[in-house]
Amino acid sequence: MAKYTIKRLLYMIPVLFGVAFLVFTILSLTPGDPGTIILGITAKPEDIAALNAEFGYDQPFLIRFFNYIGDIIFHFDLGTSYQSRQPVIEDIIARFPNTLKLTIFSMSLSAILGISLGILSAVRQYSKLDHICVVTALIFASIPGFWLGLMLLLIFALKLRVLPSYGAGTLRHFILPTLTVSMTSAAGLLRLTRSAMLETVRQEYIRTAKAKGASEKRVIWKHALRNALLPVITTLGTSFGASLGGAIIAETVFAMPGMGTLITTAIRQKDIPVVMGSTLFLATLFSLIILIVDLLYAFIDPRIKAKYQSGGKSRG
Amino acid sequence: MKRKITKKLAAAVCAAAMIMSMSAFSVSAAEDSIVIAVDADVDTLHPSDFSTTVEMDVLNQIYDTLMYMNPDGEHEPEPRIAESYEISEDGMTYTFHLRDDITFHDGTPLTAADVKFSLEMYQQSPYQGSQVTGLSSVETPDDYTVICHLENAYSPFLLGVCSVHIASQAYYEASPDEFASTPIGSGPYKYVGRNNGSNLTLEAYEDYYRGAPSIKNVTFEIIPDASTKAIALQTGEVNFAEIESASMIQLQANPDITIAEVPTSGFTYISMNLEQEPFNDVRVRQAINYAINRENLVAICYDGEAEVNSNICSKDRFGYSDEQFQYTYDPEKAKELLAEAGITTPYNLGKLLVAEKYSNIATVVQNDLRAVGLEVEIEVEEFNAYLNNLTSGNYGITALNMTLEGDTQMLEMAFMTEYIGTANNARYSDEEMDALFTSAAAETDSEKRAEIYNEIFTKAQEEAIYAVLCNPLILYAYNTDLSCPEFALEGFYYIYDFQWQS
Numbered sequence: 001m002a003k004y005t006i007k008r009l010l011y012m013i014p015v016l017f018g019v020a021f022l023v024f025t026i027l028s029l030t031p032g033d034p035g036t037i038i039l040g041i042t043a044k045p046e047d048i049a050a051l052n053a054e055f056g057y058d059q060p061f062l063i064r065f066f067n068y069i070g071d072i073i074f075h076f077d078l079g080t081s082y083q084s085r086q087p088v089i090e091d092i093i094a095r096f097p098n099t100l101k102l103t104i105f106s107m108s109l110s111a112i113l114g115i116s117l118g119i120l121s122a123v124r125q126y127s128k129l130d131h132i133c134v135v136t137a138l139i140f141a142s143i144p145g146f147w148l149g150l151m152l153l154l155i156f157a158l159k160l161r162v163l164p165s166y167g168a169g170t171l172r173h174f175i176l177p178t179l180t181v182s183m184t185s186a187a188g189l190l191r192l193t194r195s196a197m198l199e200t201v202r203q204e205y206i207r208t209a210k211a212k213g214a215s216e217k218r219v220i221w222k223h224a225l226r227n228a229l230l231p232v233i234t235t236l237g238t239s240f241g242a243s244l245g246g247a248i249i250a251e252t253v254f255a256m257p258g259m260g261t262l263i264t265t266a267i268r269q270k271d272i273p274v275v276m277g278s279t280l281f282l283a284t285l286f287s288l289i290i291l292i293v294d295l296l297y298a299f300i301d302p303r304i305k306a307k308y309q310s311g312g313k314s315r316g
Numbered sequence: 317m318k319r320k321i322t323k324k325l326a327a328a329v330c331a332a333a334m335i336m337s338m339s340a341f342s343v344s345a346a347e348d349s350i351v352i353a354v355d356a357d358v359d360t361l362h363p364s365d366f367s368t369t370v371e372m373d374v375l376n377q378i379y380d381t382l383m384y385m386n387p388d389g390e391h392e393p394e395p396r397i398a399e400s401y402e403i404s405e406d407g408m409t410y411t412f413h414l415r416d417d418i419t420f421h422d423g424t425p426l427t428a429a430d431v432k433f434s435l436e437m438y439q440q441s442p443y444q445g446s447q448v449t450g451l452s453s454v455e456t457p458d459d460y461t462v463i464c465h466l467e468n469a470y471s472p473f474l475l476g477v478c479s480v481h482i483a484s485q486a487y488y489e490a491s492p493d494e495f496a497s498t499p500i501g502s503g504p505y506k507y508v509g510r511n512n513g514s515n516l517t518l519e520a521y522e523d524y525y526r527g528a529p530s531i532k533n534v535t536f537e538i539i540p541d542a543s544t545k546a547i548a549l550q551t552g553e554v555n556f557a558e559i560e561s562a563s564m565i566q567l568q569a570n571p572d573i574t575i576a577e578v579p580t581s582g583f584t585y586i587s588m589n590l591e592q593e594p595f596n597d598v599r600v601r602q603a604i605n606y607a608i609n610r611e612n613l614v615a616i617c618y619d620g621e622a623e624v625n626s627n628i629c630s631k632d633r634f635g636y637s638d639e640q641f642q643y644t645y646d647p648e649k650a651k652e653l654l655a656e657a658g659i660t661t662p663y664n665l666g667k668l669l670v671a672e673k674y675s676n677i678a679t680v681v682q683n684d685l686r687a688v689g690l691e692v693e694i695e696v697e698e699f700n701a702y703l704n705n706l707t708s709g710n711y712g713i714t715a716l717n718m719t720l721e722g723d724t725q726m727l728e729m730a731f732m733t734e735y736i737g738t739a740n741n742a743r744y745s746d747e748e749m750d751a752l753f754t755s756a757a758a759e760t761d762s763e764k765r766a767e768i769y770n771e772i773f774t775k776a777q778e779e780a781i782y783a784v785l786c787n788p789l790i791l792y793a794y795n796t797d798l799s800c801p802e803f804a805l806e807g808f809y810y811i812y813d814f815q816w817q818s
Contacts, residue, residue, distance in 0.1 A: 084359040
């Protein structure tokens with residue numbers, strides 16, 4: 001298992017290099033240069049050229065790319081923002097905690113709601129509760145995030161005045177953004193859990209378990225759930241990783257400084273070091289989370305664990 | 317089992333309800349504090365190397381200037397750091413006499429050396445260097461006298477120099493790194509701190525030479541979304557903000573909120589590439605000017621919150637006169653002019669290139685042009701790509717908004733040959749126009765200057781170099797309890813002038 005983990009960690013190097021190259025290339029192919037964006041069209045061309053030279057933007061693409069990579073590897077330096085002239089890492093340190101908190105809160109809420117209601121729905125298929133769950137999930141899955149966010153703002157901040165309308169200072173500030181982000185993903189998880197459970201309870205081993213006299217509780221929790229949970233965990237893992245990239249809509253609506261707005265603003269301003277630094281930071285995290293999810297399989301499914309230990313290449 | 321789960325759910329719902337009702341969220345603005353919402357974070361607080369409006373709004377509270385001058389150029393300068401000033405007869409020497417009782421926020425006195433340092437810093441700055449255009453050298457005969465020598469007589473210098481933030485030379489030399497991030501000025505507010513991406517705080521500088529400010533604590537909160545900003549204004553979490561016209565109706569209905577409509581010199585316009593057919597024909601440009609229903613455009617694209625104006629010089633600006641011709645909506649005249657120019661309609665003008673945020677303006681323009689027989693195909697581009705095409709002249713016709721604030725002379729950027737490739741989007745080149753702008757800059761007599769501008773804008777209108785549409789208004793929404801003096805052209809605000817009414 002340790003060998004497998006190390007191997008996977010080593011795989012991350014080419015993956016991250018690929019990500020860096022791809023993002024850098026795309027950014028360089030887009031029109032516009034940082035000097036013009038910062039100084040505006042009324043600036044003198046020589047001032048713009050001087051600023052671009054200061055950023056090293058006048059260098060050829062490949063030289064800039066390898067300089068950048070070199071700084072990361074040899075100086076652990078993610079670069080300096082063109083706009084703020086501050087180290088990119090400072091932006092990430094300031095913003096990432098908000099994103100992480102929002103991700104943990106919203107993923108926990110959507111996991112609790114989605115998985116529990118999904119199981120309930122599946123166990124009581126075609127009951128009133130099931131219908132309510134499925135229809136509600138369908139509604140939330142189709143509501144656009146910004147609309148839901150604004151409605152929550154109108155109700156809780158403006159009408160009831162029980163929650164703040166913007167910011168990220170206290171835990172109270174996270175309630176509305178958490179609801180906004182988690183409702184959509186909870187709806188997805190509910191539907192996924194429900195269908196996975198329904199499929200599992202039709203399996204022969206469930207019939208066997210029932211036949212040998214196991215209680216309904218034991219059949220559901222011990223036999224059905226553990227098997228049904230695999231696709232759910234995969235989805236949860238990837239959406240956890242994805243939402244670390246920032247919930248741009250919730251961040252914008254609730255004026256919460258997070259990774260999403262950091263990256264989108266930087267892209268618009270062609271602030272290459274910020275885009276690169278945050279993308280690489282997130283890509284690293286994402287790869288680690290996917291690795292953890294894969295390792296989690298082993299604990300949930302003994303069949304996969306057996307494969308790891310026998311040194312098999314398949315990840316089940 | 318069903319009951320058990322229901323119970324747990326009920327417990328969870330109760331817990332959630334408890335958290336929310338623990339203490340009803342109420343905001344009451346403290347008498348001596350103000351919360352201002354801004355669209356974006358500041359990237360720097362460098363006194364001269366800044367580029368955004370938000371940065372300027374914050375810096376204007378921290379740094380003071382030599383004089384205060386209303387941007388309309390029609391008012392006499394008010395004393396600030398300088399008590400008085402003189403301009404030599406040849407217009408080449410500006411002398412400022414400083415107060416001797418001014419201190420920076422760190423307690424050190426402000427002297428002529430700091431002013432010299434600041435002016436020279438602006439001179440070197442690619443960001444704000446244009447504010448001191450024409451400055452050749454600065455001399456400080458004593459601690460409280462500053463003499464600016466100009467290369468040539470250049471009248472716009474006074475308005476420009478009045479916007480220079482005076483910074484501390486000693487502080488710059490002691491800590492050049494903190495200079496841009498932790499500013500120390502001599503203005504009414506001291507910098508306290510900021511949270512990257514969320515807010516920035518200032519507090520009153522009690523030793524300010526014009527007297528301590530009435531409002532003691534200032535917080536700039538970053539709220540990018542217009543709807544959220546409007547909600548925060550209504551809940552009282554925010555006391556003052558610039559709003560979008562779309563939020564007007566909602567906020568106007570609220571008696572606790574006052575809205576100020578402030579004129580700006582920024583202009584929304586159609587630019588045509590004069591190097592291309594058929595835009596090189598003045599009759600075609602005039603026809604396009606007549607074809608646009610500007611009132612309708614303002615109603616649709618600005619919710620009525622813009623001043624209709626076909627002149628590049630806005631009505632509050634020095635040099636504007638009613639004598640200068642105004643184009644009004646006259647589609648028949650447009651058709652006649654097109655016929656005169658030998659254009660058989662329907663005629664295809666090609667692509668109307670716009671950046672995304674101006675696509676609604678493009679749609680209105682497209683409709684109006686179609687009504688006189690001119691077809692355009694709208695092409696929307698991402699802003700940076702658009703800018704490249706605009707400045708390199710890789711377009712035929714486009715619609716956008718531009719701000720050339722400061723002295724009226726700044727409008728030379730839209731007309732003079734040397735600005736082709738930057739802000740002269742029409743790629744207009746005319747020796748007479750170049751000469752007129754050059755003589756306006758050198759003219760020291762303000763009446764004579766106004767006459768030259770009159771000539772310039774009359775010429776610009778006759779030749780229909782651009783089709784200017786309107787000057788959008790800045791909208792400020794604030795607590796009715798807050799008293800703000802009337803905002804001058806461009807809407808720069810000074811929190812020192814604000815006061816809570818008790």
